[in-house]
Amino acid sequence: MAKSDRLFRLMHLMRSLRPPVTAGDLARELGVSQRTLYRDIGALRASGARIEGEAGFGYTLTEDYALPPQSLSQIEIEALVLGLSEVRLRGDPALSEAARNALAKITASLPEEKRAQIEHSVGLVHRYLPQKQYEADLSLIRQACWQERALRLGYRDRQGRETLREIWPLAIVYLDKELMLLAHCRLRDAFRQFLVGSILSLDWGQTSFRPRRVPMLRDYLAELRSRHEISPYCEEGRQMMAEKEITAPP
Template identity: 40%
Template sequence: MRRADRLFQIIQILRRSSRPVTAQDIAAELEVSPRTVYRDVADLIGQRVPITGEAGFGYILDDAFDMPPLMLTPDEIEAAVLGAQWVAGRGDPVLAAAARDLIAKITSVVPEKLRPFLADPSIGTPPHNKAAPDTIDLGLVRTWIREGRKIRIDYRDERGEVSDRIVWPVIIGFFEQARVIAAWCELRRDFRHFRTDRVIAADFLDQRYDARPGELRQRWKHALAERQRPARAPI
């Protein structure tokens, strides 16, 4: 790997982590020695890249640091294309359009030599069957998730029984055959998952729930992990 590429990759490794990254971890990913990483980080700091930390503790890149969008590698471009292909084929109409717009924007800013990776990528997603149509506005659901607001829904379960729920939406899951809203359900006092094609009616409430959206999402992840944990054998 060229040294310039290695310096760029060190910045990328630090940028994607919210915690200190040790020289040993960086060295393992780049397949170089920790001493090389120490030297490279010192050079980056000398070039006024806002990296803080020290050997033995780890390094952090300041959130304010930014690089021009042209600094994309062929692998990063193809990763974006693959993700956009998947969303364009499986997302709701608003997200599908956003995925196509994303590729158009990337195409307009990358250098000419990188455009073949967008026009004729070496990767692709398989064909799929269309998911059941949504009966709730997923664009509004995403807004309510970000703003931490409640939604009242009339929901028909797999047995055909209808119930009235007030939910705190957490995240939207996109699957091959259906889309699902994970939410805290006030009726069940627990997290539940609601298929978007089984929502009969929805009322987007102005009322906020008493937790931060990120905190609620962490609680949902913890509850999901607990449910998936194997039960202990009896003693």
């Protein structure tokens, strides 16, 4: 493999693999020695890529000099337009507006040919049923996830029982017809799933769980897969979760 092709492949791997990526993993993917890999990392840094980390700790691409919007292929543009269109329809007002603004910014940065591909994209999104409205403030949930701060939650389960608890929010899952909040319940000291439509009240809690959200979410998803022996994001997994696990016990 020519060095230029190898460097291009290395950049793609660093964008795609979960950081930090070890030199050993990158070298195996590229089929080169670690010594060659270290030289290639140095070459990318010299070219302007901001790559943090070092041998023995792994590497993280924090600023990508080689990925201008003009590099998007036509099928990638189709995926981008389709995905943002779905967010505009399914998201709450803040998220919907963000999707609209993001597409406008990306479109403005593209050359004329690429802008035309966005304007005449093949994929369209339409929903016959109106989007469900939620009383819970989704912007607050997102902020709590980003900042890794606790939330105080009033919740009604499917049996009509109401509880107050403090949670560490981990992720919002967009199911076919519902939104689900994955969290760690401080009252039960265990992972729980909450239907966003069944949240009665929501406010800031007193504790922070920084920097634990990402590893906690990873552990919870692994627990779900192990429990169901199936991914919670495939159709069967969603159905099982909706029928058996969706409601947090009191």
